[in-house]
Amino acid sequence: MVGMTLALLSLAQFLIALDYSIIFIALPSVAAELHLATATAQWVVSAYAVLFAGFLVVGGRLTDRVGAKPLFVVAIAGFGLASAAGGLAEGGGLLLAARAAQGLGAALLQPAVLGLIGTTFPAGPARSRALVVWGSVGASGLAAGAILGGLLTAVSWRLTFMINVPLTLLCALGAVIWFAPTRDRSTTRIPVGASILGTGAVLALVLGLTLAAEQGWSAALTIVSLVLGVVLLAAFIRTERTSTAVLIEPVLRRISSLRTGALATALYMASVGAEFYLLTLLLQAMKGYTPVEAGLAFLPLAVMVTAGNTAAGRAARSFGARASLAAGFAFATVGLVWIALALQGDSYVLHLLPGILLSGFGHGVIYTSMFTIGTSDVPAAHQGTAGALLTTSQYLSGAMTVAVLTLALGSAPGHGNFQVAFLITAAAAAGGLALSMRGILVRSGGPSHRPGRGVGPDPRGSRAL
Template sequence: MTPSATFPSTSIPNEQRWTPRLWGVLAILCLVMFLDGLDVSMVGVALPSIGAELGLSTASLQWIVNGYVLGFGGLLLLGGRTADLLGRRRVFLIALAVFGVASLVGGLVDDGGLLIATRFVKGAAAAFTAPTAMSILTTTFPEGHARNKALSIFAVFGASGYSSGLILGGLLTSAGWRWNFLMPVPLAAIALVGGYLLIHRDRPAATGGYDLAGAATLTSGMLLAVYTVVSAPERGWTHPLTLGAFVLAAVLLAVFVRVEQRVAHPLVRLGILRIGSIVRANLGIVAMFGSYLSFQFMLTIYFQSVLGWSPLRMAFALLPAGLMVAFGSPAMGRVIDRFGTQRPIVVAMAAFSLGYVLFLRAGGDADYVTDILPSVLLIGVGFTLAFSSIMSQATSGVDDSEQGLASGLVQTSGQVGAAVVLAVTTALVTAGSHSGEAAGSMQFDQFRPGLVLVTGLAVAGVLVMLVPMLRQRPRRGPGQLPGPDEDERLDEPVSV
């Protein structure tokens, strides 16, 4: 039986009208996307209050964030492939239940170590819900206009979750930091019940045995790599333990590649990396998330440490970018239909680059309207154009049996890439400061090396995306315009 015949009721032709049930499924998936953004941003705002009540040092506080990244980034590929092997609905519901329970426990514990442990469990659960939600979406809505429209709506909720989380985090923290952990619980419960009722039962989309050796080497290699990156700034990049961990992670990942080349049913079919558009999408999301999250990290420190703003004022300063994504993303389905994915991504990365360059003008007494707002708006434009386009490109031309793999791959690239760039950015920003220096004494010049790094990364993203557009184009008749997907056809998938 073919994969499409296994769950016929979840796929709809492009011209068929969307039913209330399909809208309901999309709403559940969007709610989960909203939760991911909401959780990260709310917890970031609450860190000082958590440290004060639980007696955690700054080094320990970072693990409340990095514990989540460690579980999320290290297990994403395994999460996506597990959904293909065990069934998307089953994996989605189980992981969502774990996410909700971890949120509840995190809001009740009084021990810093247990709190960090719940963050890791929550990140691990998100590593299964995120790619599974994406693969449910891409198999429910067929490639083309329907999928582009669904992905654009999906992107709205990711941005809305993050921008809402910044404001809600400021408000909830004033009432007690525990509310930042408890608030996602009822939302996760609603998504769990809705998913159980609305998402169609499906059989595993992929067949074959379990690649235990591949899963073990990939997961351990990814976890060790992410752990080493986030701990290196504190321990030292040239410390023997840091270098040894990098070498061990590289050996584990090399063994994983060797295993995948030899087993009958690999966890990751390496041939998918021979599709140029998918490789570019993964490189593009590294450039987008790596530069964006690092810039936002610097911006939040700059607002509070240099300008002396409160967390709530800072949240409102960043809100225009989130609003642009929320109101602009619904139109991205039509934009991708008209122009394809390559052109919007190029424009997006150029907008990011210009926004970072303009921010270099800011100083210790910057004016928000003239020195900061232009960068915030350009980043909003970039995120609006890039997110849906990259996600669409990363899953286009992929069989239903590998949608979980493709979704997990692009999200892994985004999470791990962002962790690596953020760690390097943090090291650059703190290199010129002394350990005993007060946060309020930081100067704008300390951010310049980090700003140069994120600008260079965004420019590199532009160049990567320009590669197929600079190749020799197919001949067209006089006055004939290129089709929306012409760039993608220049790099056809290689059959393996």
């Protein structure tokens, strides 16, 4: 029964990651059939990412309040219904609403998955092995989504949504049959208000960038959206400082390694995490690849992500997680710069593949290392919330980055636009490298520990970035 539970939880996690990236290769087909402008089409990605990130912590608190099993069943069923609605959508508005509902379902689903891992597997080697499987499946889901998206889009982009329906049904039925009931439940207040303000701020800012790409920076709607985003962000910060139901608990704000991990996840998503989006448009819009050809072009990337995951674990044991993270961002920087400088070439093997291999390997190394660093000094009682905050940072950055890249590409992108866009991602990777190197230098020769600055089992935690 334990093995079946882990298999179902891994399948659910695979769906969460898969649905962020599976839509990338389908985007040109979706935009063509539903008559969506390029700037509007990016919301098919951003609607999922923003709602997912914005309500992850709420999902974690709901898991504690109502129990992991019932929330898992409700969330996976809602995810399946939203997928069906997206697959049947005949207009852009319904499709975007379905993607937002998918993101909300994923935000409730992932904490439930983690909660079930915690209650099913006892602390120690058993739980560690289960978490390794969970993390590996999540990373592979992002890479596999691009490949599977190409194969399904060759038939119909709608299959990228409909494939979820039988899988979510399987997960829901399996949960009812195999998952153990939840016993201990919390009475902690759920920070719905803070989540709404934070999510609204990001939505408004992304909308402002979208409108800037379509109508210009001086357009009234652009200015209103950006100002609204700033106002909502200020309200969110004030709420976090004064409310008793906050998203980020004060004890977590003082953990510097968690702040480093959150910044690393943001830079990860702004660099290699955005590579899927850019490569999809480059291969299909500029190079004329079919969806199947584009999907197969992602295969080396998927293989290298898996290889990077494996290498990161070994490197972290030998050299430390920060050195591993620095190496990952270094590979990513070189790979993305390579693609930026060689993308005008006609040969996939000679011009694009070397950069794809390097950035893909860096992708896998970064993914594993950033979560290791981010949770290293967090007390056991706060591990779940810390993991949710890291994922929140990851996907909020993804939504903002896609909006920025869409602005850089313009309405009719040429090679010059793509080069600028890839250089933006390379700059983010270089920022991650600088962050990692500073962390290594501080740990090796930085100032001594100052009491009160760090929280956690490792007294050196406050010296982490």
